[in-house]
Amino acid sequence: MTNTIGDIETADVILITGSNTTxxxxxxxxxxxxxxxxxxxxLxxxxxxxxxxxGFAHQWLRPNLGTDVAWINGMMNVIISEDLYDKKFVANRTQGFEALKEMVEKxxxxxxxxxxxxxxxxxxxxARMYAGAGNASILYCMGITQHISGTDNVKSLANLAMLTGNLGRPGTGVNPLRGQNNVQGACDMGGLPxxxxxxQPVTSDDAVKKMEAAWGVTGLSSKVGLKVTEMVPKAHSGEVKALYIIGENPLVSDADLSHVEASFGNLDFLVVQDIFMTETAKYADVILPSACFAEKNGTFSNTERRVQRIRKAVEAPGQARYDWQITCEIARRMGYEMAYGSEEEIMAEIARVTPSYGGITYDRIAYEGLHWPCTTADHPGTPILHKDQFPCGRGNFHAIDFIPPAEQTDDEYPLYLTTGRVLYQYHTGTMTRKTEGLNDRAPGSFVEISSADARKYGIEDGEKVEISSRRGTITVKVxxxxxxxxxxxxxxxxFAEAAANRLTSTALDPVAGIPEYKVCAVKISKPAEEAA
Structure with a gap:
C-alpha cells in the first residue's frame, strides 16, 4: 500500500475494485x-x-469479467474531457500524459x-465523484491482478491516481490488499525469482557483489529464476526434476489442477515443508514439519508495509522446527555453514543488506511496527509513499489499450466463472478446515448463481450440479x-474435494505470470446419474 490502513478513514472518496473486502x-x-x-x-x-x-456503496458498478482496463480508461476519458484532472500534479510530477490522453480518447x-x-x-x-474528491483512495485485490491483463490493470489504477493527484497525501493512494499474511514480507525478502x-535485482553486478561479500561466497548467479507458473509446466515436460515447497498447497491453489497433478507425478523428488498434511504433501517424498506462527519468533510485514514483531506463544509439537532452522540445516548439509544464533541475528543481517529495512531493529519494533522504507537507525519510517517525488523521479503514465480475457463463452460453455473466498474459510483450508466452528459455517463448496440463470438451467437452491470447463468438472451445491x-x-x-481450480485457465499475465483465475468459460448441468 502507498498509504496506511488507518489512512482510509481520512479519505473523502474510496474506490474499491476487485476486492470482496468484507x-x-x-x-x-x-x-x-x-x-x-x-x-x-x-464509496x-x-x-x-x-x-x-x-451495501455501503454510494455507487456499485458491475463490469463484465476481465474488462477493468476499459472502465478505468473510461473514467479517465471523462476526467480529461471535463477538465477535472490535477494539472499541477500532472505537469510537475508525471510524464507521458499526451500518450495517455490519446489512448483514452476512444x-x-x-x-x-x-x-x-x-x-x-x-x-x-x-468518475466525477472520484475526481472531485479532496482526497481519494483506491483499494484493490486479486480481482484486479488475477487476469492476463493484471499488470495492465494495476498500471491503469496508478494512471487514475496520478491523473487526479491522489498520491503522497493522507487519504489517497493506490493500495493493494494482500491475499495472505506476510505476502508483502516474503516479497520484501526476495521471495521472487x-x-x-x-x-535489488539479481541482474545487478553491484547487488550480486554486495550479497557475496555479506555471505562470504563467490559465484552467486545473476540469472533470473523461474516463476511458479513456469516451474509446473517444466515439471510436466521433465525439465524440472525436483521441487521444494514451503508453506504452499499448489494442488488446490494452482490453476488447471489436472495438469498440475500430472506435472507433480513426473517429478523425481518432491519436498514439502508445512505445518499440516496438505493435498500437496501427500505427493511428497520427504515432509519437513515446521512451526506455525504462534510457535515462533520473528517479524511479519503486512499489507501497509509495516514490519511487526511476532513472539512465540506456545511450543511447537513433535519434531516441528522453525523454518529458518530447517533452511540452515539443509544448507549446512549441502556444504555451506549457514549459522545464526537467533531470529534477531537474522533481522540484523536483513538490515545490513536491505536498504529499505536498514533502520529496522528488534528494539525499535518491540511495541509498534515501522513502515519501510526505514533506511537508518534514526529514520521514522515511511507511512505514506511518494510525498514529494517518485523513486524514478517523474511518475510514468502508461497508455494501455483494452484486451479481452483469454477465454470467451460460447454455445458449449455459455457461462463465465469467477473464483474467490468466503469469510469462514481461508485459502486452501489447510488450517481453517480443521476448525469445527468454521466448518459449521462454511462446510463445503457451492456455486453462486442468479435466480434468472437458475430458472434458465432448471436448477434449484440446495441441489447438486456439475460445473464443467474445458479442463475439468466438479460437483457442487447450488x-x-x-x-x-x-x-x-x-x-x-x-475446497479440495470440489476444487474450483480444476476448472480455471492457465492463461498467464505476460509480466507477472499470474493465471487468469478470475475468468473462464463453464457450463452447468445435472449430475450424470440424475440426468439419466
Whole structure:
C-alpha cells in the first residue's frame, strides 16, 4: 500500500475494485465502513458480484469479467474531457500524459458501456465523484491482478491516481490488499525469482557483489529464476526434476489442477515443508514439519508495509522446527555453514543488506511496527509513499489499450466463472478446515448463481450440479443468490474435494505470470446419474 490502513478513514472518496473486502479483509473493511457511516466518505465499488461491501456503496458498478482496463480508461476519458484532472500534479510530477490522453480518447462512456456493460451515466458519475474528491483512495485485490491483463490493470489504477493527484497525501493512494499474511514480507525478502531482498535485482553486478561479500561466497548467479507458473509446466515436460515447497498447497491453489497433478507425478523428488498434511504433501517424498506462527519468533510485514514483531506463544509439537532452522540445516548439509544464533541475528543481517529495512531493529519494533522504507537507525519510517517525488523521479503514465480475457463463452460453455473466498474459510483450508466452528459455517463448496440463470438451467437452491470447463468438472451445491448477476457464476476455491481450480485457465499475465483465475468459460448441468 502507498498509504496506511488507518489512512482510509481520512479519505473523502474510496474506490474499491476487485476486492470482496468484507469477507477477505474483514478487519480492514471496518475502516471503510466507519469512514462511510461516521465520517462522510463516499464509496464507489466496482465488482462483477454484488459483494457485501457494495451495501455501503454510494455507487456499485458491475463490469463484465476481465474488462477493468476499459472502465478505468473510461473514467479517465471523462476526467480529461471535463477538465477535472490535477494539472499541477500532472505537469510537475508525471510524464507521458499526451500518450495517455490519446489512448483514452476512444474510451467514451458509451464505448465503455459496450465493452463492460456499465451504463455510461453511472461511469460518468463515478468518475466525477472520484475526481472531485479532496482526497481519494483506491483499494484493490486479486480481482484486479488475477487476469492476463493484471499488470495492465494495476498500471491503469496508478494512471487514475496520478491523473487526479491522489498520491503522497493522507487519504489517497493506490493500495493493494494482500491475499495472505506476510505476502508483502516474503516479497520484501526476495521471495521472487528476479530480486534479492529489498527488490535489488539479481541482474545487478553491484547487488550480486554486495550479497557475496555479506555471505562470504563467490559465484552467486545473476540469472533470473523461474516463476511458479513456469516451474509446473517444466515439471510436466521433465525439465524440472525436483521441487521444494514451503508453506504452499499448489494442488488446490494452482490453476488447471489436472495438469498440475500430472506435472507433480513426473517429478523425481518432491519436498514439502508445512505445518499440516496438505493435498500437496501427500505427493511428497520427504515432509519437513515446521512451526506455525504462534510457535515462533520473528517479524511479519503486512499489507501497509509495516514490519511487526511476532513472539512465540506456545511450543511447537513433535519434531516441528522453525523454518529458518530447517533452511540452515539443509544448507549446512549441502556444504555451506549457514549459522545464526537467533531470529534477531537474522533481522540484523536483513538490515545490513536491505536498504529499505536498514533502520529496522528488534528494539525499535518491540511495541509498534515501522513502515519501510526505514533506511537508518534514526529514520521514522515511511507511512505514506511518494510525498514529494517518485523513486524514478517523474511518475510514468502508461497508455494501455483494452484486451479481452483469454477465454470467451460460447454455445458449449455459455457461462463465465469467477473464483474467490468466503469469510469462514481461508485459502486452501489447510488450517481453517480443521476448525469445527468454521466448518459449521462454511462446510463445503457451492456455486453462486442468479435466480434468472437458475430458472434458465432448471436448477434449484440446495441441489447438486456439475460445473464443467474445458479442463475439468466438479460437483457442487447450488446457492441461488442476489449477489450473482446473470451470465456469471462464482465458486470459492478453498475446497479440495470440489476444487474450483480444476476448472480455471492457465492463461498467464505476460509480466507477472499470474493465471487468469478470475475468468473462464463453464457450463452447468445435472449430475450424470440424475440426468439419466
Amino acid at each position: 469477507e477477505n479483509h474483514p478487519v480492514l473493511s471496518s475502516f471503510v465502513k466507519r469512514a462511510v457511516k461516521f465520517k462522510g466518505a463516499r 464507489v465499488v466496482v465488482d462483477p458480484r454484488r459483494v457485501k461491501i457494495a 474510451f467514451t462512456p458509451e464505448y465503455v458501456e459496450e465493452i463492460t456493460g456499465i451504463p455510461a451515466q453511472k461511469l460518468t458519475d463515478a 528476479n530480486v534479492f531482498s529489498g527488490y 446457492e441461488v443468490s442476489d449477489r450473482a448477476v446473470s451470465g456469471t457464476v462464482f465458486v470459492p476455491f478453498h
